[in-house]
Each structure stands twice: as structure tokens, then as C-alpha cells.
Amino acid sequence: MKKITLSAQNLIKRYGGVVALANGNLSISSGEVLALVGANGSGKSTLGKIITGVVQPDGGDLHVDGQPVRLGSPQVARRLGITAVYQELSLIADMSVTENIWLSHEPRRWGLVDTRQMDRHTETLLELFAGTVSPNLQPSTLIGELPPDEKQVVEILKALSWDPRLIILDEATASLDSRQVARLFELVARWQADGRAVIIVSHRMEENYRVAQRATVLRGGEAVADRVLADTPTAELVQLMIPDSAVRVKKTAADDELTQRPVRLAVNHLKTKRLKDISLSIRDGELLGIGGLRGQGQEELLRALFGVVPYEGEVRVSQKDVHFKHPQEAIGHGVALVPGDRGTEGLLLSRSILENLQLPSWAQYGRILNMKSARSDAQAAGRDLRLKMGALSDPVSSLSGGNAQKVVLGKWLLRSPKLLLLNDPTKGVDVGAKGEFYQILDSLRAAGTAVLFYSSDDEELLWLCDRILVMHDGGVSAELHGEHLTHANLVAASMGSVGSMENHV
Amino acid sequence: MTIRGYKFPAPLIALSLAVLLFFLGGVLRSGFANWEQAVNIVRLAAFLGIIAAGQTLVIISGGEGIDLSVGSVVTLGALIMFRIGDGSNSMILPALVLALAAGGMIGLINGLGIAFVRIPPLVMTLGMTGVVQGVILGFTQGVLEGETPPLLATIITRPIVGRVPGIVFFWLIFGLGMWLLIERTAYGKKLFAIGTNRVAATLSGVRVNREILITYALSGLLAALGGVIVLGFTDIVFLNLGNRYLFPSIAAVVVGGTVLAGGQGSYWGTMSGALVLTLLTSLLTALQFSEAIQQMALGVILLLLLSIYGRQRTN
Numbered sequence: 001m002k003k004i005t006l007s008a009q010n011l012i013k014r015y016g017g018v019v020a021l022a023n024g025n026l027s028i029s030s031g032e033v034l035a036l037v038g039a040n041g042s043g044k045s046t047l048g049k050i051i052t053g054v055v056q057p058d059g060g061d062l063h064v065d066g067q068p069v070r071l072g073s074p075q076v077a078r079r080l081g082i083t084a085v086y087q088e089l090s091l092i093a094d095m096s097v098t099e100n101i102w103l104s105h106e107p108r109r110w111g112l113v114d115t116r117q118m119d120r121h122t123e124t125l126l127e128l129f130a131g132t133v134s135p136n137l138q139p140s141t142l143i144g145e146l147p148p149d150e151k152q153v154v155e156i157l158k159a160l161s162w163d164p165r166l167i168i169l170d171e172a173t174a175s176l177d178s179r180q181v182a183r184l185f186e187l188v189a190r191w192q193a194d195g196r197a198v199i200i201v202s203h204r205m206e207e208n209y210r211v212a213q214r215a216t217v218l219r220g221g222e223a224v225a226d227r228v229l230a231d232t233p234t235a236e237l238v239q240l241m242i243p244d245s246a247v248r249v250k251k252t253a254a255d256d257e258l259t260q261r262p263v264r265l266a267v268n269h270l271k272t273k274r275l276k277d278i279s280l281s282i283r284d285g286e287l288l289g290i291g292g293l294r295g296q297g298q299e300e301l302l303r304a305l306f307g308v309v310p311y312e313g314e315v316r317v318s319q320k321d322v323h324f325k326h327p328q329e330a331i332g333h334g335v336a337l338v339p340g341d342r343g344t345e346g347l348l349l350s351r352s353i354l355e356n357l358q359l360p361s362w363a364q365y366g367r368i369l370n371m372k373s374a375r376s377d378a379q380a381a382g383r384d385l386r387l388k389m390g391a392l393s394d395p396v397s398s399l400s401g402g403n404a405q406k407v408v409l410g411k412w413l414l415r416s417p418k419l420l421l422l423n424d425p426t427k428g429v430d431v432g433a434k435g436e437f438y439q440i441l442d443s444l445r446a447a448g449t450a451v452l453f454y455s456s457d458d459e460e461l462l463w464l465c466d467r468i469l470v471m472h473d474g475g476v477s478a479e480l481h482g483e484h485l486t487h488a489n490l491v492a493a494s495m496g497s498v499g500s501m502e503n504h505v
Numbered sequence: 506m507t508i509r510g511y512k513f514p515a516p517l518i519a520l521s522l523a524v525l526l527f528f529l530g531g532v533l534r535s536g537f538a539n540w541e542q543a544v545n546i547v548r549l550a551a552f553l554g555i556i557a558a559g560q561t562l563v564i565i566s567g568g569e570g571i572d573l574s575v576g577s578v579v580t581l582g583a584l585i586m587f588r589i590g591d592g593s594n595s596m597i598l599p600a601l602v603l604a605l606a607a608g609g610m611i612g613l614i615n616g617l618g619i620a621f622v623r624i625p626p627l628v629m630t631l632g633m634t635g636v637v638q639g640v641i642l643g644f645t646q647g648v649l650e651g652e653t654p655p656l657l658a659t660i661i662t663r664p665i666v667g668r669v670p671g672i673v674f675f676w677l678i679f680g681l682g683m684w685l686l687i688e689r690t691a692y693g694k695k696l697f698a699i700g701t702n703r704v705a706a707t708l709s710g711v712r713v714n715r716e717i718l719i720t721y722a723l724s725g726l727l728a729a730l731g732g733v734i735v736l737g738f739t740d741i742v743f744l745n746l747g748n749r750y751l752f753p754s755i756a757a758v759v760v761g762g763t764v765l766a767g768g769q770g771s772y773w774g775t776m777s778g779a780l781v782l783t784l785l786t787s788l789l790t791a792l793q794f795s796e797a798i799q800q801m802a803l804g805v806i807l808l809l810l811l812s813i814y815g816r817q818r819t820n
Contacts, residue, residue: 308708328710339708346708348701350768359698359709362691369689411709 001195004065004081004165005029006051011060013046020046022221024060026199028166033188033198035208035229038218039241039458039491044201047218048168051199052084053077081165085156085172093144098122100143101158125157128187132179148175156184166197173202174295185211203293204473205234205495217241235492242491258283258466262319264419264450267305270313274300276475278313282419282450287441289465290454292494297474298454299340302421305452306330306337318418331360334418338408338425346408347396354378354392357411381410386436402433409440420444422453426460438464458490472496515762515814516774522810523780530788537791544669546783551676552738554779556731556747557754558683559612559724561775563626564758565687566720567700567767573630574615575728575754577637578608579747582732584641584649587742592652600654604729611637612725616718641744653740661737672734676776683772696720700767757782760810781810 011024021043028034038044049055050062053071062069064080071077091100098118106113107121122139129137137150146154152175159167169188173181188198188211202208208215209229217225217240225240266281275297282288290298304311307324315322317333324330327337339345348356357378358365365374378392385406389399396407405425412420426434441464445451455461461468467481470493478493480486527546531538556579563572582604589600611633618629661672687693698706699716707713732747739746761778763770785806789799 306708326710326712327708328712331710337708339705344702345704348698348705348768351697351701355694355697359694359706359711362694365691367690368685369691369694371689 001030002081002165003030003195004197005063006082006166006197007063008047008051009061009063011047011050011057011062013043013050013055013057019221021050021057023223024050024057024218024221025223025226026051026216028197028199030165030195030197031192032214033192033200033212035212035215036199036201036218037205037208037215037237037241042218042241043221044218045170046221048084048170048199048201051077051166052082052168054084078162078164081163082168083159083162083164083166084168084170085152085159086170089151089155091143091151091154091158094142096140096142097126097137097146097154098139100154101125101161103158105162121161122157125160128157128160129153129180129183132177132183149177149180152176153180164196166199167191168199168201170201171203172200173204173207181207203495205237209234234495238488238492238495242488258286261285261448263316264318265305265452266314266316268314270301270304270311270315272300272304272309272311274474275304275311276473278476280469280476282452284418284448284450285445286467287445287451287453287465289461289468290452290471291458291461291468291480291490292471292477294456296471296494298471299423300474301471302337302423302452302454306335306421308337331415334415335421336412336415336417336419337421338405338412338423340423340427342405342408347404349397350395352393353382353387353389353396353399353407356396356407357381357392357414360411361414377414381414384413385410385440400433402436405433405437406440409437413440413444417449420449420451422451422455424454424456427456434460458487462487462490470494514774516771516777518813519760519762519774519777519781519810523777523784526781526784526788530784530791533788534791537788541668542787544673546787547673547676547780548670548738549787550776550779550783551672552731552735553750553753553757553783554676554776555679555734556728556750557757557775557779558679558731558772559727560754561683561758561761561763561770561772562687562696562720563724564755564763564765565696565700565767565770566717568619568626568703568717570619570626570700570720570767571630571755571765572612572615572721572724572728573627573751574611574633574637575724575731576747576749576751577634577641578611578725578728579732579735579750580742580744581611581637581641581747582608582729583736583739583742583746584645584651584732585729586657586733586736587649587651587653590651590654590657592654594654594656597654597657601733604733605726608729608732609722609726612722612728613718615725616721619721620714620717638744645744647744649742649744651742653736657733657737658740661734672738675734680772680776687772692716692719697768700769702768753779753782756807760807762814 007027009025011021013021024043024047026047036044036047046055050057053074053076062071069080101122102118107117108114119139126137126139133150133153137146143151143154152172156172173184176184191198200208200212212229215227215229215237216223217227217237219241227237261283263281264284268279270278278301290301292298300309303309305315307327307330317335322333343349354375358374362369375392382389387406387410388403396404399407409425426437441451453465462485467479468485468490469476470478470480470490472494473496477496480489480493527543528538556575560572560575563570585604585607586600589603590596615630615633618624619626662670664670665674687696695706695711695716698709698711699713703713735746736742757778758770758775759765759778760781761771761774763774785803789802794802
């Protein structure tokens with residue numbers, strides 16, 4: 001194995017007016033495992049993408065083996081021996097495992113693809129994970145037939161097939177189970193011994209400590225520290241990522257009054273494929289936040305409560321035992337869900353604003369629909385939401401992002417929900433519309449609606465909620481309220497580290 | 506097509522084309538554009554229009570929705586009326602109920618296969634065509650005994666006002682009913698919803714599988730109704746009576762501006778589409794083109810029309 005050294009200095013990357021990376025620094029050489037850590041939006045992914053040639057920097061220097069380089073494309077980076085494993089998979093569902101792994105560098109013989117050799121190489125690669133994957137994972141299996149964890153394994157093997165000198169594992173463990181993670185880390189140790197260099201990006205703090213010797217900390221697009229992990233406790237590392245750990249006490253004036261109110265939703269030991277034993281309760285007029293890193297089961301929790309995902313466990317809505325098997329049943333009990341992706345899950349884009357607003361409610365306008373009253377109800381909802389639109393008959397695709405999101409919310413307001421489930425509702429919504437959205441939430445809360453609110457925006461959660469459940473890996477890692485409701489606690493609990501916390505569940 | 510900022514809806518384009526073709530026919534061949542011919546064309550279009558009604562619903566429902574079994578169900582509906590009705594006016598009603606039930610049942614099985622077993626509609630309904638044809642052959646052994654009840658033929662073909670036969674009035678009332686079903690019932694609103702985005706529909710409380718079942722069952726039922734009505738016109742049954750309506754039934758829906766991908770469309774579009782197709786065929790026949798030229802001309806004109814709609818959608 002030819003040795004590699006890579007160093008990045010003062011890398012800058014802007015997207016329009018947003019600075020994703022202000023001062024990216026990093027260095028690594030053969031036989032090292034480096035952890036790249038930072039909160040959401042600190043520039044980890046951008047830095048990783050620059051090193052693998054996916055993204056071109058706007059400034060700064062990159063040196064490989066002491067030579068200045070320009071990585072114009074992933075191909076250039078691969079030729080230098082740099083590959084990455086991403087969480088968002090780059091696999092093609094209709095092609096086999098072998099075809100995916102060797103795509104664009106198929107072994108050849110007489111100018112033709114040598115399928116025998118390709119299958120043989122694939123089997124060798126698959127043996128690396130033997131025992132941790134199902135026997136169904138064979139060179140000829142189609143990617144589309146594999147579960148997410150095995151797809152991720154193939155993605156790892158695909159990167160490995162280039163025989164890289166430097167491998168970047170960007171959230172590569174997120175969908176793997178613990179045995180597969182253990183195997184991957186054995187491999188990382190072996191690669192290290194072989195003289196390869198590895199950069200790991202993981203939201204799970206313990207994983208960073210398990211495999212890496214050194215950590216580079218990014219904060220707000222800048223590399224702020226470079227630490228030897230053996231000498232750095234987790235709390236200190238978190239502190240470096242999020243310096244603001246000042247105690248911030250929420251207004252709790254309404255607390256006493258709140259505890260007098262009836263419990264709208266009580267969940268006991270809820271389990272799904274992804275969720276491990278969730279218990280929670282919300283009272284009328286309460287806004288309970290759900291935090292944590294993306295993809296820790298927050299969406300699954302909301303979907304289970306709405307009858308979309310099958311679950312086990314007790315759920316009580318309005319003091320009645322329920323077990324929803326279809327959203328229609330949940331809607332019948334006054335539950336509403338604003339899904340995470342309004343384009344694919346929330347809206348009928350080519351249909352009118354009227355039809356979108358009234359979709360859950362048509363049945364109440366008679367056998368032959370009373371369009372006049374359906375229209376005037378929708379018009380009134382539009383006014384309440386301050387919906388900027390031409391006419392009710394215009395397609396919803398004519399609206400801006402924020403206004404379209406108001407339609408998704410509006411279709412539930414027309415039904416006066418008792419329990420509102422929100423899945424990251426302000427994602428991709430402009431600041432002005434966000435403010436209006438908060439006002440609507442506030443008036444709903446004042447009217448006694450219980451709100452369960454997942455947001456990927458930590459600031460927003462801290463600002464809006466009196467109480468936050470932090471989810472990690474399908475479970476609740478902490479419940480924060482009162483003086484413990486700080487950004488530092490939220491981030492620490494998000495990483496699954498509860499050492500610095502006193503009131504974890 | 507956009508003129509001075511106004512977007513013409515596809516059904517209106519199709520309807521204008523029908524009128525244009527009618528008078529063009531009058532110019533090209535004297536005697537084409539007269540009242541009698543107009544009535545005749547509307548009557549022929551009515552058969553196609555009624556048979557294509559179920560197809561309209563299925564195509565709007567999306568999910569690659571299409572019903573290829575309408576041809577064989579049309580034959581089955583006609584056959585049941587022919588056999589059970591057997592020339593007796595008092596048997597019309599029982600035979601009609603039986604025909605509709607049989608058609609609805611076949612559609613329901615289509616719907617079950619598509620919604621619950623997740624067989625693609627094209628495959629499911631194509632397979633069903635074979636099954637229905639097999640059943641027809643098995644029951645009749647190829648011998649078609651029976652007689653059309655005279656009252657049925659009278660209702661459908663006898664002129665009521667100004668030489669306009671009953672079927673034309675029936676078609677207008679039927680069209681109104683379809684409009685109500687699609688635009689003014691919860692079923693219709695949910696139909697557009699599942700045709701546009703099934704995930705969003707489910708998350709808004711729509712029971713998607715139930716909508717699919719109802720839609721395919723309705724399609725079977727309406728095709729059987731079409732078969733009964735066609736019988737009133739042809740008076741006799743033959744084993745491939747319905748087959749020639751299959752592709753025109755899809756073409757009429759599409760010419761009427763209903764989108765094959767689902768989620769957008771109308772029945773008055775399908776009515777216009779049926780008129781355009783019937784007029785084109787009549788005109789090409791009247792101009793005494795050979796069968797080969799007729800087929801080619803029909804294909805080219807359909808492509809032209811659809812390319813106009815396509816441009817309209819991308820604009």
C-alpha cells in the first residue's frame with residue numbers, strides 16, 4: 001500500500017449567500033483514523049465532499065502527498081485513492097450487487113466485461129461481512145430486494161472495491177445493526193494496520209471514541225479544534241461543538257395550570273420495527289417537542305401514532321384506548337399529521353387549493369357535495385392562515401413553499417384537531433412564513449390543542465417548547481425541561497451521551 | 506393551446522375539432538353535413554362514450570390504471586341480455602340486473618388483484634379478458650342462442666324528438682350523472698386524490714384500496730351496461746362484439762384530455778373524445794379511403810391532438 005498524506009487548509013465553500021464552510025482545516029496520513037465532529041450544519045459533509053471531489057471549494061488549498069491538487073470530480077479523487085461511503089446511497093435498485101459494486105470499473109478481458117472475475121471479486125468482498133448479513137445477500141441479488149442495512153454494506157464494499165488509500169465513512173453506520181457496526185470497526189482497524197487512512201463522520205459519539213484516535217471539531221463552518229480522543233472526555237468535545245451552554249429557563253408560568261388539564265395523548269411502551277419502547281404523554285394545550293438528530297425514529301413515532309406504521313404497545317387518545325390501523329381512524333379521533341415532505345406526502349400538487357384543503361373533510365358536505373359551503377369554509381381557513389393565493393381553484397403548485405405548507409396545515413385546521421402531530425413543518429420554509437406558522441401554533445395551543453412537534457432545527461425547539469424529548473437510535477435518550485433545557489444538553493442527548501445530564505430518563 | 510392568455514381546456518379543443526371535422530366533411534363530400542348524419546354520428550358516439558365511462562374513472566384513478574377487460578365485459582353484458590332476455594320484454598329488467606352484477610363482479614375481482622395483490626392493472630385486466638372470454642366460450646359452447654327483447658331495441662333506436670333516438674337522450678342524462686359522480690361526490694374528489702398522490706391521499710385519511718376497488722367495479726359495471734345498450738342497436742350477439750370498442754375506449758378518454766398518468770380528467774372530455782373518434786371514422790369512410798389509409802390517418806390525427814395537449818401541459 002502506497003502511503004498517503006492529505007491536508008486541507010482554509011477551505012471555503014459558499015452556496016449563494018450561505019457560507020457552508022468558512023475555514024475548513026484537516027490533516028490525515030496513512031494508518032490514522034480521524035473523527036470529524038460537529039453539530040448539524042457545521043460543515044462536516046461539505047468538507048467531506050470537497051475531499052472526495054464531489055464539491056469544488058471557493059477557496060483554500062488541498063494537498064495530497066505533499067502536492068497541491070484540484071479534485072475536479074469524484075473520478076479524479078478516486079484515481080488518487082480517495083473514496084467515500086455515503087448515507088444517501090448511490091446504488092441502482094434494478095442492478096445486481098456485483099454490477100453495482102463494479103459499476104464504471106468493471107474488470108475486463110479482451111475489452112469485454114469479465115463477469116467470472118467480477119463475481120469472484122465480489123464474493124471475496126462479501127466475505128468481509130460474512131455472518132452479519134443474511135444468506136440472501138449474494139453477488140447476483142438485486143439491490144432493490146435488500147433491506148437498508150445490507151444496502152449500506154454493499155455501499156461500503158463498493159467504496160472498498162477501488163482499493164482506496166483514504167476512505168471517508170460519512171454516517172455509514174446509521175442504518176447498520178450493532179453486529180454489522182462491530183464488523184465494520186474490525187475492518188477499519190485492519191485497514192489502519194494495512195496503512196490506509198480513514199475519516200469517520202458519525203452522529204453517535206461512542207462510535208467516534210471506539211475507532212478514532214483523533215478528532216477534528218467543526219463549528220459554524222470552521223475547524224475549531226483538533227484533539228487526541230484518549231485525552232478528551234465526551235463532555236469537553238460536546239462543549240467544543242456547542243459553546244453556548246448557558247442555562248436558559250423557559251417561562252413556566254403556565255406550568256401549574258397545565259398540569260390540571262386532561263391528558264390528551266398517553267403512550268406506553270410503544271414499539272415498532274425501528275422504535276424501542278417509547279412512553280410519553282401530552283396534555284391539552286401543551287407543545288411537546290421531539291428533538292435529536294435526523295433519522296432517530298422521530299418520523300416513525302409520529303407515523304405510528306397516526307396509524308401509518310404498525311406498532312405494539314398502549315396508546316390512549318382522549319382517555320380512550322385506541323389502536324389505529326389507518327389514518328382515517330386517527331382522524332376520526334381528532335388526530336392530525338403534517339408530514340415531513342409536503343411535495344410527496346402532504347399535497348396533491350396538480351389539484352386545486354380547494355381540493356387540497358378539503359380532502360380529509362369531503363364526507364361532511366353531503367352525498368351530493370355542497371360546494372358552496374365547502375368553498376366558503378376553505379376561504380375562511382385561507383383567511384385565518386393568511387394564505388397568499390390567487391383563487392381557490394388555482395393548483396396548489398402555484399403557491400410558494402411557505403404558503404403551500406400552510407395548505408397542509410390548513411386542511412387539518414378545518415377539522416379543529418385535538419392532537420396535532422408535526423413532522424419538521426418549517427423545513428425549507430422562509431423566515432416570514434415561519435413567524436406566521438409560530439403564531440398559528442400559538443393560537444392552536446391557546447385553544448387547547450395538544451401538539452407533538454418534531455423539528456430538526458434545535459433553536460426552534462428550544463424557543464417554542466416547554467419540554468423536549470430527545471430521541472436517539474429509536475428510543476428516548478432524555479427528557480429536557482426547565483433549567484435543563486439548554487442547547488448543550490440537547491446536543492449531548494442527541495449524540496446518545498447522557499453522562500453530563502442529571503435528569504435523563 | 507393558449508390564446509391571449511386563456512388556456513383552452515382539452516375537452517373544448519376536442520369538441521371544437523369535432524364540429525370542425527363535421528363541416529369539413531360537408532365541404533369535402535356534399536351530403537355529409539346534414540341533420541341525419543349528425544344524429545347518426547352522435548348515436549354511434551353514445552355507445553363508445555358509455556363504454557368509455559368506466560375507462561375514464563380507471564384512468565383518473567392513476568397507478569398506471571387501465572381496464573383492458575372492457576371489450577370482453579361488453580360482450581358478456583350483451584350476451585346475458587341476449588340469453589336471459591330471450592326476446593321477452595318482461596325479462597329485460599332481470600337480465601339487466603344480472604348483466605350489471607356480472608360486470609361489477611368482474612371489475613371487483615380486477616380491483617382486488619390490483620389493490621391487494623398489487624398486480625399491475627395492465628396485466629390484471631388483460632388476464633381477466635382471457636378469463637371472461639374463456640367463460641363465455643365454456644358456457645355457450647360457441648352456440649349463441651337467444652333473442653334481443655324488442656322493447657330494448659325500441660328504447661334505444663326509436664326516434665323520440667326530431668329523429669333523435671332514445672340513446673342520445675340517455676347519453677346526455679348519463680353524462681350528467683357521471684359529472685355529478687366525478688365532481689360532486691366525496692368518491693369523485695378522492696378519485697382525483699388517489700390519482701395524483703396516493704401517499705398524500707392516505708395521509709389525509711383516504712382509504713386508497715377501497716377507492717381502487719369501487720373504481721374497477723364501476724368500470725366493469727359500466728362496460729356491461731354498454732354491452733346491453735350495444736345489443737339494443739345490433740340486435741344480435743357475436744363472440745367478439747365488444748373487442749372493437751377496447752382501444753377506442755382508451756383513445757376517447759385520452760383525446761378528451763384525461764391524463765394517462767392519472768389525477769386529471771373529466772367525463773365531458775371523454776364524451777367529446779368519443780365524438781371526435783366517431784366523426785373521424787365516419788368521415789374517412791365517407792371519403793372512401795381504403796382501410797389502410799383510414800388507420801394511418803386516425804393514428805396521425807390522434808398523435809397531433811395529443812402533442813397539442815402535451816405542449817399545453819409543459820407551458
